[in-house]
Amino acid sequence: MPLLRVDQLRRSFAQTKALNGVSLTIQRGEIVALMGANGAGKSTLVKILSGVLAADSGTVQMKGHSFAPRSPAEAARAGIVTVHQSTDLVAAAGQTVADALLLNRFANRSLPFFVSRAGIRKQAQAMLAIAGFDLPLDRDFGDLSAADRQLVGIARALGNRADLLILDEPTASLSASESDRLFEILLRLRRTGLAILYISHRTADLAAIADRALVMRGGVVVGAFARPIDFDRAIETMIGRSLESARPGERTARGEAVFTLRDARLLPDSPAFDLSLHAGEVVAITGVLGAGKSSLLSSIFGTQPLAQGEMVLDGWRYAPKTAADAIVAGVAMAAEDRQRSSLMPPSWPGNSIAATISLPHLARWYRHGFLFGDREKREADKAIDRLHIKASGPLASIWTLSGGNQQKVVLARWEAEPSRLLLLDEPFQGVDVGARQDIIQAIRSRSDRATLIATSDPEEAIEVADRIFVMDRHGLVAATPDRLAFAPEGLPA
Template identity: 65%
Template sequence: MSLLQAHGISRSFGSTRALQGASLSIDRGEIVALMGANGAGKSTLFKILSGVEQAVSGTITVDGVPFAPRSPADATQRGIVTVHQSTDVIGIPGLTVADALLLNRYVDGRSPFFLSARSVRAAARAVLDEAGFDLPLATDFADLGAAERQLVAIARAVADRASLLILDEPTASLSPQESKRLYDLLIGLKARGLAILYISHRIADLAALADRVEVLRGGRNAGSFARPVDFSAAIESMIGRPLASARPEAQAPSGKPILQLRCARLRPDSAPFDLEVHAGEVVAVTGVLGAGKSRLLAALFGLGRLANGEVDLDGRPYRPSGPRDAIRQGVAYAAEDRHRSSLIPRDWPGESVAATISLPHLPRWYPWNLILSTTERTKAEGAIARLGIKAAGPEASVWSLSGGNQQKTVLARWEVEPSRLLLLDEPFQGVDVGARADIIAAIRSHRERATLIATSDPEEAFEVADRVLLIDDHTLAPLDPSAAPFLESLAP
């Protein structure tokens, strides 16, 4: 008997049918990957399994017993624990790692009324020992990186006697080395009999881990693929069409460069480098986390400064005093974490698609501080049509959109007004294959601007760019697609 069996699961949100009779089964000691385009129903299905949403029809059983959780706490009590993509919800800044590991016990009253620092550390150490790994217990949770926060959540799940662990895009913010560490941990948990439902857009994740890949499309099951997985067939079943060649035809630079860096240093002790990006050219910078990709883009947008060197934009010295000055000079920027940097917080005024697109343009569109909703709506309607954003309309909450459509909305922000230089940091993070193709097409459709992209995934770099550069220790060098040793070192 399977640990979990779900049959005929359906769920609608207004007129949108998120799931239409979807089914899923998972055995103990099995890693099942859930694959599907943004909006295919993956998030809705795992939210139903974790008690965040409820199905309107269908049945779910755990060990043959009916399972219909009304909250995440209900699901956890039955051994179904979810680790969400956003690691911010795992702990609380100001608490130590030891506190974060015991947070569930504090909430449900399982911990003693009186606690000492020694007893907290001892209990937290026992949690880590059971999970089989180590973390710095005295460190403030806020100082942990994304990978260590994931480990906190997984350790808590093991301590809570989870029988099924649901992971939502766990490697989205991890380096290849951190991803490999997570793979090893999950394979070890699988060997101990834990069932794992793994949701990811990254083929490397699925190839490394999945015993079976289940594909959703339009809220329905579209295919099931056992190991060794034929990922070409899986992707075609996911998007409902043959997968076109991903590599774009490279554009040869023409005319004068839009962006020029000469003898640039990202840090005082790093080697200098030169860089030119021409109109119509897409240049990607790839390398491991911490190598300097984000620092370079942030400096070009006025969020920091180069340690040394000269920068020209359209042949004129470029020294932005800040983001507003950069935007005024024709430079656009989408940072790595769209949830923190590009989207207005959920339930705040102005978290609609239209307001998200218009935000950086308000001083120019409305010099007298009188916001005209008709202007916002018209601009947003055009962007929705051009980029294929799947939204109920311009006034829809951007938080109601799938990850790929959120990213399209962020890109649309810089499509509604002309720019000379577009800076994109990890633009495909949490974006499925179909949406990624739409975003690549939008990026490459503008021949009047230069585009500089930072990505830690070399496959993505070669997929989108005319030219790919390697960043290592905060300096740049050309990278050829045949540079197999480097690519292998980046691959988890």
């Protein structure tokens, strides 16, 4: 008897069929990869299994019994725990790491009525021991990096000793060493009988741990692949076309110098380096988590000062003190955590596709504070068509879109006005192969600007960039195959 059996599960949102008859099984003690383009139905399936949504029809059985949880807490009690990609769902600023780890126990009142801080820390430390992570228990959760917030969510899930653990892009914000440690933990837990449904767009992750892969497209499972997984076939099944047709076109010629960084230091004691970016080229900065990639982009965008160095933009000295200064000068940036930095909260007005695109341009588009005309809608319509954004229209809430389509909207924001330098921090995080190709083609189609991308995945850097640099200890060096060898599979052939 399988641990989990899903039969003909269906779920629609208005006229959109998110799930159109999904069927699958998961056995105890196996790791099943779930692959699919953004919008294929993966998130809807996970939300139903997690108790966030109810199915329109179909059945789910867990350990041979009917399973239809009405909340994540009910799903957890039945043996299914989910760690979502967004760390906003893990805990909130103001809570300590120890409190965040025990959040479920506070919610279901499984802790004693009177509990000391020492008792909380002891239980939290025990949960970290199970996960094999080392986190500062008294640190404010809101002050943690994206990687450490993700580790808190994973540690909490593992501490609840679930029968089925669902992981949604768990390594998206983790360094290579943290990812390797997580894989070791998951493989150890699999030997104890834990089943894992692992959702990721990183084939290196899946090759490292998955026993088999299921591919979703159009709300149904369209392919199943046993280990060793043929990822070329799996990806072609996922996107519905050959990989050759999905590759971007020839690289554009390099134009005049747009941006120059001279004798720069990100930290007082870090190595000095130079960097020059040219019109029509895409340059990628890669390296392990914490190497300084985000700091470099933040310094260029005016949100973090350089310890030393001079910046030149189009032949003129460039020294922005704020992000607004950078935008006025023609520098745009999409930060790493798009849900925190680029999107309006779901409960706020102005969270539509059109309003998301227009937000940094309001002063130019609506002078003197008067909102007139349909500039927002026109730009959103163009973006939906150009970037193949899957949405009901320009006024659709950004929160109804998949992660890949959200990222396309963030890119469209900076495509709506001319810029000379575009900075993208982890632009492919949580983005599937098909959406990634749309984004790459949009990035590479512009010859009037330079683009600088920070990515922790060398394969992504190789796929998108004309030139690649590796950042190490906040210093910059030219990329060579041996320097890129920290990737799970090194340089592709």
